Amino acid sequence: MRKSTFAPVLLAAFMGGGVTAGALLGAGVIDTDTTTIVQPAPLGVERPASDSGAGGAMTARDIYRRDAPGVVFIRSQTVERGTSPFDLGGGSAQPQSVSTGSGFVVDDEGFILTNAHVVSGSTDLRVSFSDKRTREARIVGKDESTDLALLKVDPAGLQLRPLALGDSKTVQVGDPTVAIGNPFGLDRTLTTGVVSALQRRISAPNGFGIDNVIQTDAAINPGNSGGPLIDAAGRVIGINSQIATGGGAGSGGSVGIGFAVPVNTAKEVIPQLKAEGRVQRAYLGVTGVGIDQSLAPLNLSAKSGVLVQEATQGGPADDAGIRGGDPSTQTTVDGSQVAVGGDVITKVDGKPVDSMDDVVSAVDARRPGARLKVEILRDGKAQTLEVTLENRPARAPNG
Structure with missing residues (x-):
C-alpha cells in the first residue's frame, strides 16, 4: 500500500510575539512520499558520552547536568517598515514582534545551532547562556530547506559547553529521548519521552520537504524550536522543529507529537554554512x-x-x-x-x-x-x- 499523507496541523515550535508560525504541513515539490533512508558520512564533533551506566546509558538527571549548560535561550526581534502616508521617506522602522526559541552550542568557537524559522527576519539577536550572561549574535548562515541556522557569538569570557553530536542513523523506535529548551520562555526545561517513529517527512519553511525526521512524544512546545533532542547517552540526535496540534483554536501546545530534524542532516549543513553561509542544493x-x-x-x-x-x-x-x-x-x-x-x-x-x-x-x-x-x-x-x-x-x- 502506498503510504497515506500525514495530516495533522504542524506548527513551528517557537514563541512569536503575537505572530503565529502558521501551518507548515505539506510536501515539497520534489517528493510526495513520506519515507526515505539517507546515510550521510559522519562529520562533526564527537565526544565520549559518559561512563555512568552500561553502554553509556545516563539518567535524565545526568543528561540535564551535563547538557543543559550547552542549551541557549534565543531572543529574536524583527522590524517592518511603516506604511503611514505621512512617512514620505518610504516608511519608518517599527518593532513588529519579539520571538523566542532555543539553540545549542556546537563548538568552543561560539557557533550555535538553531532553527532557521527562529531567526527568520531578525534584526536583533540575543543569546542567553545558563550563567545568565547574554551576548549579541549574528547569523552565519541559514538553510531553509532543512530549517537550520548557524549563529555566532564572541566566545571571549564565556565558558562554552558544546553538546556532543550523535548519529541519527542508529536511532530506533522506542529509544529514550530528552528534550531541553525554553518552552513558553521557561529556560532550560527538560522533558522526556521516546522515539515514536522514524523517517517522517515535514515541510520546510520554504515549502520543500525535510526527510528522515524523528518523531518523539517528549513534550515539545512553543519556545522549544532549535533545541536539542538527546539520546540516553547524552548525545544530540535531532533539532526540535515542529509540533502537531489538533488544529483547534488556540491549540498551540504539545499533544505528544513532536518532530526533530535529524542530527546527521545538521552535520552535513554546518560545514557549508560556516564556509559559505548557505547550502547549495x-x-x-x-x-x-x-x-x-x-x-x-x-x-x-x-x-x-x-x-x-x-x-x-x-x-x-x-x-x-x-x-x-x-x-x-x-x-x-x-x-x-x-x-x-x-x-x-x-x-x-x-x-x-x-x-x-x-x-x-x-x-x-x-x-x-x-x-x-x-x-x-x-x-x-x-x-x-x-x-x-x-x-x-x-x-x-x-x-
Whole structure:
C-alpha cells in the first residue's frame, strides 16, 4: 500500500510575539512520499558520552547536568517598515514582534545551532547562556530547506559547553529521548519521552520537504524550536522543529507529537554554512508517486518506478523533456489525487527507483550543474534523457 499523507496541523515550535508560525504541513515539490533512508558520512564533533551506566546509558538527571549548560535561550526581534502616508521617506522602522526559541552550542568557537524559522527576519539577536550572561549574535548562515541556522557569538569570557553530536542513523523506535529548551520562555526545561517513529517527512519553511525526521512524544512546545533532542547517552540526535496540534483554536501546545530534524542532516549543513553561509542544493523539478499495488486500478503499463505527476515548467526535468501527467485525468487513490499520462521514471544514473525518495536521494547526492541520466517509460517505450541539475529555488514552486 502506498503510504497515506500525514495530516495533522504542524506548527513551528517557537514563541512569536503575537505572530503565529502558521501551518507548515505539506510536501515539497520534489517528493510526495513520506519515507526515505539517507546515510550521510559522519562529520562533526564527537565526544565520549559518559561512563555512568552500561553502554553509556545516563539518567535524565545526568543528561540535564551535563547538557543543559550547552542549551541557549534565543531572543529574536524583527522590524517592518511603516506604511503611514505621512512617512514620505518610504516608511519608518517599527518593532513588529519579539520571538523566542532555543539553540545549542556546537563548538568552543561560539557557533550555535538553531532553527532557521527562529531567526527568520531578525534584526536583533540575543543569546542567553545558563550563567545568565547574554551576548549579541549574528547569523552565519541559514538553510531553509532543512530549517537550520548557524549563529555566532564572541566566545571571549564565556565558558562554552558544546553538546556532543550523535548519529541519527542508529536511532530506533522506542529509544529514550530528552528534550531541553525554553518552552513558553521557561529556560532550560527538560522533558522526556521516546522515539515514536522514524523517517517522517515535514515541510520546510520554504515549502520543500525535510526527510528522515524523528518523531518523539517528549513534550515539545512553543519556545522549544532549535533545541536539542538527546539520546540516553547524552548525545544530540535531532533539532526540535515542529509540533502537531489538533488544529483547534488556540491549540498551540504539545499533544505528544513532536518532530526533530535529524542530527546527521545538521552535520552535513554546518560545514557549508560556516564556509559559505548557505547550502547549495541540486534541483530536478518533478513531483511523482511510486508505483505499487495501490495504483493497480489505473492499469498502468509499468509495474514499478515513479509516475511523474508534474515537471515544473522551465525546470531541469521540463527542459530535458520529461513529461508530467494530465491534470484532467486525476483520480483518487488512497485518498490522494493521481494524474495519469505522465512518464514513468525507472532508473536514475543506472539505479532502479521505486519511489520519489529514491529520486530525491539521487538528486541530493549531486551538486548543481551535474548531469543526470534519467531512464523513463513513455507509452510503453524506454527512453534515456539527460538532465542538467540546477540550483534549488529559494521556495518550492507552487508551494
